[in-house]
Amino acid sequence: MLGPDGTLTVPKHVRDELEHILTLLQSSPGANHALNHPPQSSAISSPTSPPRPESPQRPTLLSNVRITKKTILSQLYRYLVGTDLEYPETSEGGVGHLFELQPGTTWGNPTSSFAYSLRSPRGYTLAGKEVEIDFLGDGSFVPCRVGHATCQGSKICPMSDLESMSTPHTTASRALLQERLRLDRENRMERTSPSRDIFKKTAAVVSAFRRLGCTGSLDEINLFNTEGQAAVDEMNLHRTEHQRGYSSAVATCDGRLQLECEHYSSENKDHLVFTSIADGSYDMGYLEALFNDDLEEIKSIEGAASTVCNVSVQKTLCRRSYRHIYCSFDHRDSTNILVQHPMIRLECKCVFRTYEPLEEYRDDFPFVLIVSKSVHPHPIPLPSKTPPKIRAELMELLPRFQEDLPDLTPRRFLRHPILKAHLSLKFPDIPNPTLTYIDQMRKKLYPHGTRWKGILGLKDLQIISRPLRDHCIRQMVDIDIEGVESHVEDDPVALSESKRLRFILCMTAESSERLLTAQYVQSDIAFRRVVGFYEFELGAWERDATTSVVFCRIFLNRQTAVAHLKIFQAIEDVLFADTGKRLRWRHIHGLDDGDFENCLLQWMGDQHGGQAKGLGLHLQAIVQKYPHTADLHDPTRKIASLAPYEHLYRTFRLCVAHGFRNIRKCKVPGRVRELMRSLICVEHEDWDATVEAIRILGGKAGTDWVNDKERSQFAFQAMCWAKSSIPKLVWCAGDRTSNLIETSHADVNREGVQCTILGGIMKGEFYDSLQMKTLRSFEQTGIRQSYSAGHPTENAIKNLKRKCECLLTCDTYADAPKVNIYQKGLMAEDLQIWNANSKIQQAHEKIRTVKDRVVNAAASLARTDPAFHPGRHEKQSTDKARGLWKKEVEESQVLVGTGIGSGRVCLVYSTNEID
Structure with missing residues (x-):
């Protein structure tokens, strides 16, 4: 709007929002230097730094506190609001921990911040069997629900010092944990030497041989004696247990390994061969002794190496919830065989009882009492849980990421402007914390996942939450390809081994209206943006607004002629549902060869056989409705008699840029390249002689190039106007390259590549909606997307420059x-x-x-x-x-x-x- 002085002004609410955004950006540390100064990760405190405080203030310790009419605790720690405790103290008689919660907030259990794994035996008291607790010590007993959970202990390697590992502890802290880790590290560093590195690497490769085996195909059956078969069965069982019971879906070679599979040869190179052995990084004598089962030599080498690295020095210590079954390091068993031992559990009987007031009492008594009883007969566990307050804040923040959430990763999360703005306001002087709960929020907002079922759920959601005009996902097709007609033009490469054809058509009603008026369209298929799906785009140049517009996006898993036939039919169906009309093709619906109004005149694409044949089949199906209509270019024939490729001669054109680029890659003499380029023209003086010259002078490469064009059955007609049936005016006025649709693919790829199908659809919809809004803004207000006037002269000047x-x-x-x-x-x-x-x-x-x-x-x-x-x-x-x-x-x-x-x-x- 215009101000009193004639200058442009903006509404107050718009100005306020812009000022708020600027404030967030200016307050973000390093916002202007993101490329030169990447954000630093939050560092873990070193062993020499003071321990991190576990609460805002030191807890209050009370002695001999009566909590029930019959129970007295010898020790009770009282914590203030906001305390996150990792290592609660315990004893044989029991130690109490009283947490005060914030009234009016979501009720949480303080045990969620404990570093100990708490699982079964666990449970809660039944209704009607509550216990009355005196939280304040003033005789005000409150009925509470009682829950209990048991510490799960740890898992350790059986070759460890079980006596020292089983030393019980009742108190723990970050300082004690850091001291233990420091001693372990010093012990490892004392043995650091080149010999140790070589021995570790050699032992690691042997372990990998045994665990992985040969991954080649099972093309030969190996016969073993009883002892050998038992060893093979034991090794297969070992591999299955390493994969937590999941055996490989594809049978692999079970040949004997000696630095290479016994089935490896120059004619069979897909079997294992260990070529890295030649770089001197491995102990050859040790490997030879191991593969030859030379126990005397093995003992000698391991004995000599024991001063720097004995295989029994390194052990595994982990939490009970650790998924691995075996120790990561090799050790000798009772028969002197080098194996990875299954880890054993150090059981713990420490029980944590939780007393929570009933819901009707929580506002007046916002307390939770936890009593830990018994000792922990295992090492101090490593912290692995995010404090509940931070977790809750992340869960509140993640929904604001909207279309970025399906493909959010920790790195993208840390770099996202929403997080940077949030952290810059909350922690202006502290480095950004890291992300850990993306998956949980993703599952909450997308319960059906981010694949096919997730798209079905998203489609159902848009049906109930949006008007029909704003629907984006219009059709989802899932059919069995068994029995479906195949064509020689089909792309043999599929993005999955599924025997089904799937595609998703994304198109809005506004896009349908614009497609109905388009005359020159371009199509292209990309494969980078969405994992497991190709992305088909149909777009055009909006010549009035001098900007590009994408009419639809189709995600499909196969590039066959039938697949393209079905997507073209789906586009026509959606177009009819939105507008009540179908596309008018010049050579089908035109009154004569000069009727160019309200018709689709030219289709630009590449030389993909499946796409071209699918388009031809689609046009052939359309003309069956007009059995008595004569062809505009050959009145002696009925248009219903045209073959699929004859329809392409009347509307399809190849991209010139693609043609020149492919010619440049041909390994033929320069003179032959000139001949090839001369065929991309309006008219050619001597077509047949030129083609024959390319065959003769170009050798095999030239012959292959010509054969490829002839085999496609449409390429030469789409390269030269004189060979096609497209009117010359249309040929000269139409697009010469598919740069428009290629640029559109490049632009949407900037929203993210290697996305899930759900994220790809949402980001594509977001990008296309911005394009449509920009176009509507120009049409309604005359405001362009840039300062450029968009006149063709400006484009010509740019090209000359x-x-x-x-x-x-x-x-x-x-x-x-x-x-x-x-x-x-x-x-x-x-x-x-x-x-x-x-x-x-x-x-x-x-x-x-x-x-x-x-x-x-x-x-x-x-x-x-x-x-x-x-x-x-x-x-x-x-x-x-x-x-x-x-x-x-x-x-x-x-x-x-x-x-x-x-x-x-x-x-x-x-x-x-x-x-």
Whole structure:
């Protein structure tokens, strides 16, 4: 709106929101230097630093406190609001811990912050069997629900010192834990040496051999005797237990291993072979003794190595909830066999009883009493839980990430502006904490997951929460491909081994209305953005607004002709549901060959056979409704009689940029490349002769290129207007490249790649909605998305400037201000030619030097010994120099006719070793 002085102003609420955003960005530490100064992770305190306080203030210790009419605690710790306790003190008689909670907040259990694993036996008292507790010590007894849980202890390697590991403790702290870890580290560091590193690496590779085996295919059946079969069965059982009971779905080779699988050969290279052994990083003698079961040699080597690294020194200590079953290190069993022992459990009988007031009393008595009884006969566990307050804050913060949540990872979470703004306000002087609870919130908001079922749930949600016009997920198709017609044009590579065809059509009603008026459309398939699905985009250039628009996104798992046929049919169905109309194709619905109004004139794409054949099949299905309509380009035929590819001749065109790029990659002489490029034209003087010349002069590569175009059955017609049935006006006015849709793919990829299908759909919808809003803004207010006027003249000026920069770069390689990717490639190719020339010149100089030395030596000796002739040494030097020259010439000849380089560096070529 205009202010009193004629200047543009914004509404007050918009200005307030912008000022708030600026405040958040300015207060974010390092916001202006994110690239130069990445955020530091929160460091764990070192052993020399003071222990972290476990509560805002030291707890109050009370003695001989009566908590029930019959129970007196000898010790009771009372904690203030907000205390997170990791290691509660315990004793045989029991120690009480009284926590005060914040009234009016979500009720929490303080045991959730304990470092001890608390599980069964566990439970709560039944209704009607509550216990009355005097929290305040004033005789006000409150009925409480009583729960109990038991410490689960730890898991340790059986080769550990069980006596020291089982030493009981009643008190623990971060300081005591850090002291234990410090001593362990010092013990390990005392044995650090190169010999230890080699021995550890050797033992690790042996363990990997035994655990992994040969992953090659099971193409031969091995026969074992009884003892050998028992060993194989035991090893397979060991591998299955390592995978927590999940056996491999694909049978793999069970051949014997001796640095390589017994089935490995030059004809069978998919079996295991350990080539890294040649780098000297492993103890060869130890490996040989192990594979040969030489127990005497094994004992000798391990005995000599015991001073630096005995295999029994390293053990595993972990929490009870640790998923691994076996110790990670190898140890000798009772039969002197090197194995990974299953870890044993150090059971603990320490019980934690929790007394919580009934809900109706919690506002007046916001306390929770926990009584721990018995000792812990195991080492102090490592802390592995996030404090409840931080966890609750994360759970409150995560829903604000909206479309970013399905694909959120710890790194993306830490870099997200929402988190940075939140932390900058809450902790201006403290480094950002790390994330641990993404999965839990993701499961809460997306209970059906982020795959196919999750999309079904999202589709159902949009049905009940959005008007039909705002629906994005319009169709989800899941069919069995068994029995579905196949075509030679089908892409044999699928993104999954599933025997089903799946695709998801995302399209809004507004997109349907815009597609109905489009005349030149482009399509492309990408594979980077969504894991397990291709992404098909259909878009066009909005010529009035001079901006691109994406009509629909389709996520599919196969690129077959039938798959594309079904998605084109689905687009037509959604279009009809939204507008009551279907697409009008010029060659089908036009009144004559000059009727260009309200018709789709041209479809731009690449040479993918499945997409092209699918489009042809779709058009062939449409014309069956018009059995008596004559073809506009051949009135002697009915349009219903046209084959799929004949429809493509009337509407489909290949991208010129793709064609030139593929020609540039062909390994044919430069003259042949020129012939290939000449076929991408409006008209050609001698088409057949040019094609035949490419076959003859291009060799195998040229023949393959021609055969590929002919085999596609539509490529030549889509490259040259004279070969097609597209009107010349349409050909000249239409798009020459698919850069528009390629750029659209690149833009949406900036929202994130390697996404889940749910995240890909949500981010794609978010990106497309911004595009539509920008377009509507221009249409309703005239406000463009940039300061550019969008006039074609401006685009032409940009193109000319870009070309001038390229020419400047070519003429002045040194200190060139701008170099595009193509020029960088040419410069690299020029450098390749220059290096080849340099090697030939050096070989020439070598020959000259050798010959001059021989001539000078002969002249010198001729004066004293006229009968002198060049000896064997002189002849060997000459032959060696000539051999080097011939080698360099042969290598440079490979570059002849390849067409590489900018043309400013010529290739030195000589047929004579002196010329």
